Amino acid sequence: MKIGIFHVAKLANLPLKRGEKENFEKQLFEILSYVEKLKGVDTRNVEITAQVTGLESVIREDETIPSLIQEEALSNAKSQHSGLFRVKAILE
Amino acid sequence: MKLNELTIKEAEDGLRSKKFSSVELTIACLEQIKKYNKELNVFITITEKEALYAAKKADKQLNNGTIEQWNNSPLLGIPIALKDLFSTKGIKTTAASKVLRDYIPPYDATVVKKLKDAGAVIIGKTNHDAWGHGGSGENSDFGQTKNPWNQEYVPGGSSSGSGASVAADMCLAATGTDTGGSSRLPAAFCNVVGFKPTYGRVSRYGIISMASSLDSIGHLTKTVEDSALILNITAGQDVHDATTSNEKFQDYAKNLKNGVRGIKIARPKEYFTQGLDIQIKRLTEDALKKYEMLGAEIIDVSLPHTEYANPCYYIIQPAEVSSNLAKYDGIRYGFPRENFGDEAKRRIMLGTYILSAGYYDTYYKKAMQVRTLIKQDFDKAFEKVDAIITPVSPTPPWKLGEKINDPLKMYLSDIFTVTANLAGIPGLSVPMGFVNELPVGMQILGPQFSEGLLFQIGHAYEQISEWYKRKPKL
Numbered sequence: 180m181k182i183g184i185f186h187v188a189k190l191a192n193l194p195l196k197r198g199e200k201e202n203f204e205k206q207l208f209e210i211l212s213y214v215e216k217l218k219g220v221d222t223r224n225v226e227i228t229a230q231v232t233g234l235e236s237v238i239r240e241d242e243t244i245p246s247l248i249q250e251e252a253l254s255n256a257k258s259q260h261s262g263l264f265r266v267k268a269i270l271e
Numbered sequence: 272m273k274l275n276e277l278t279i280k281e282a283e284d285g286l287r288s289k290k291f292s293s294v295e296l297t298i299a300c301l302e303q304i305k306k307y308n309k310e311l312n313v314f315i316t317i318t319e320k321e322a323l324y325a326a327k328k329a330d331k332q333l334n335n336g337t338i339e340q341w342n343n344s345p346l347l348g349i350p351i352a353l354k355d356l357f358s359t360k361g362i363k364t365t366a367a368s369k370v371l372r373d374y375i376p377p378y379d380a381t382v383v384k385k386l387k388d389a390g391a392v393i394i395g396k397t398n399h400d401a402w403g404h405g406g407s408g409e410n411s412d413f414g415q416t417k418n419p420w421n422q423e424y425v426p427g428g429s430s431s432g433s434g435a436s437v438a439a440d441m442c443l444a445a446t447g448t449d450t451g452g453s454s455r456l457p458a459a460f461c462n463v464v465g466f467k468p469t470y471g472r473v474s475r476y477g478i479i480s481m482a483s484s485l486d487s488i489g490h491l492t493k494t495v496e497d498s499a500l501i502l503n504i505t506a507g508q509d510v511h512d513a514t515t516s517n518e519k520f521q522d523y524a525k526n527l528k529n530g531v532r533g534i535k536i537a538r539p540k541e542y543f544t545q546g547l548d549i550q551i552k553r554l555t556e557d558a559l560k561k562y563e564m565l566g567a568e569i570i571d572v573s574l575p576h577t578e579y580a581n582p583c584y585y586i587i588q589p590a591e592v593s594s595n596l597a598k599y600d601g602i603r604y605g606f607p608r609e610n611f612g613d614e615a616k617r618r619i620m621l622g623t624y625i626l627s628a629g630y631y632d633t634y635y636k637k638a639m640q641v642r643t644l645i646k647q648d649f650d651k652a653f654e655k656v657d658a659i660i661t662p663v664s665p666t667p668p669w670k671l672g673e674k675i676n677d678p679l680k681m682y683l684s685d686i687f688t689v690t691a692n693l694a695g696i697p698g699l700s701v702p703m704g705f706v707n708e709l710p711v712g713m714q715i716l717g718p719q720f721s722e723g724l725l726f727q728i729g730h731a732y733e734q735i736s737e738w739y740k741r742k743p744k745l
């Protein structure tokens with residue numbers, strides 16, 4: 180099982196340094212080999228469990244309730260402009 | 272006895288009968304922190320100013336208030352520490368990571384608000400494995416926390432600072448999270464009581480998420496009674512967390528002293544196999560004998576899918592981690608993603624791979640099916656017994672640095688604790704004795720929403736074994 184570590188890192192938006200590649204690839208391979216143990220379990224006709232609460236359709240009234248004001252929402256942003264979050268350009 | 276060595280119950284009694292003030296109690300904790308924090312590295316942030324302000328306010332209420340008013344603030348004047356995953360308005364909250372090293376939340380987590388409303392004095396934010404990723408405290412970006420019982424050993428994780436802070440009497444209780452054992456393991460390794468609630472019993476709102484279907488919000492205390500007192504405050508439905516339950520509760524300490532006569536306790540054979548340290552096995556068997564002496568019935572059961580729980584967990588958890596940590600892009604808060612530590616990067620990549628096209632069925636879907644089987648094991652067992660007792664960890668605390676270069680070895684320390692998170696059931700870790708002078712613990716597991724029973728069972732053993740009376744030599 181070859182793990183395309185650079186492909187995975189790209190999907191995960193994680194910049195990896197050249198020197199980190201081998202180590203992470205080896206560790207990920209070991210961990211995946213360990214979890215492959217599940218292949219030995221017979222899961223035919225077994226339902227999946229995505230959550231253990233059994234709750235469904237938890238909703239509330241569509242009423243406006245207090246939230247963060249603009250200053251609070253921006254208070255940790257390192258790059259802002261006129262009360263907005265500033266991001267890198269994605270279009271030419 | 273010094274004021275910071277008291278339990279919550281003892282402190283409450285002392286405050287209300289005016290034997291001492293909350294300011295005196297808080298100062299005693301702060302002095303303990305000043306004395307030992309540098310060498311133990313327990314706190315990331317110490318909120319001295321805010322704590323003294325809250326303590327003064329508590330003293331005013333204690334002096335002028337009525338008993339009825341005090342009963343509306345059950346934690347009035349009690350110094351409590353918070354794991355640094357808990358958002359505290361205006362107070363730095365780092366997730367023990369370089370990514371959030373300067374993050375100041377503009378709001379309190381629901382649990383934080385509840386503790387404050389109950390009168391608690393927040394004394395600081397404790398160190399932990401960054402993002403909750405770890406079982407030893409060694410994955411913190413702010414240095415490792417040391418075990419107060421022996422500073423060459425790990426205090427357990429991920430709530431390492433919380434475990435150490437309670438063991439070292441730096442506070443009267445500390446909050447934790449438990450996604451795969453992160454409140455129960457440090458409690459076991461620090462000789463304190465660690466609690467994991469039923470999934471959905473305590474709101475996760477405002478607590479930095481790790482794996483959303485597994486995270487539960489717990490706490491560490493000196494005694495089982497104190498643990499019940501904290502749950503009385505933190506439990507409850509929350510409009511901000513759609514996974515919380517509206518299951519009613521009154522007083523989790525109500526049946527505390529009822530004993531265990533007639534209670535059926537299971538000993539699951541899969542937790543007592545050859546991988547278990549021989550001394551821990553003996554201590555657990557001793558504890559079960561004590562329960563028999565007290566009138567409980569010990570029944571052997573099988574939880575046949577136990578060996579698949581850890582691999583199942585290490586598929587589901589990283590997958591959910593990779594999704595939850597996608598929000599840290601340095602735009603709205605924090606520093607860019609290259610600031611993630613190695614363990615965080617590992618789990619994000621593992622999760623991304625597992626969820627990527629072509630692998631989802633092989634890993635994630637399979638794990639979700641195995642999760643059903645693990646939950647069914649517990650459901651079937653609970654038809655026959657009231658609770659299940661197992662060791663918390665297959666080994667005693669290990670030396671700092673011993674497992675840090677082998678991530679998989681580190682993951683194997685979770686094999687007994689992840690089962691409760693997969694099944695969504697509550698667990699109480701209580702001190703069980705010492706191996707080579709290092710603490711170990713046992714966990715009491717019960718059906719969903721059986722927390723009151725767990726406290727009842729835990730209290731019975733605690734009172735006859737008295738491990739909680741031992742303190743580390745600092």
